Amino acid sequence: MKEYKVEVPRLGWRNRMQSFEDLINQYGREGWRVIHIAQNYTSVVFERDKNR
DSSP, X not given: OEEXXXXXXXXXXXXXXXXXXXXXXXXXXXXXXEEEEOGGGXXXXXXXXXXX
């Protein structure tokens, strides 16, 4: 079974791409996988196995 998480990134104006990369890497370390990034980075959908 899968579980999903929708994140609305609060990236600020400085180092926006680095902040976005850090956010994705942090969730990746927790076992989440990106399945969709909305246009203009307004939201990111993550997925992982629920019974891991």
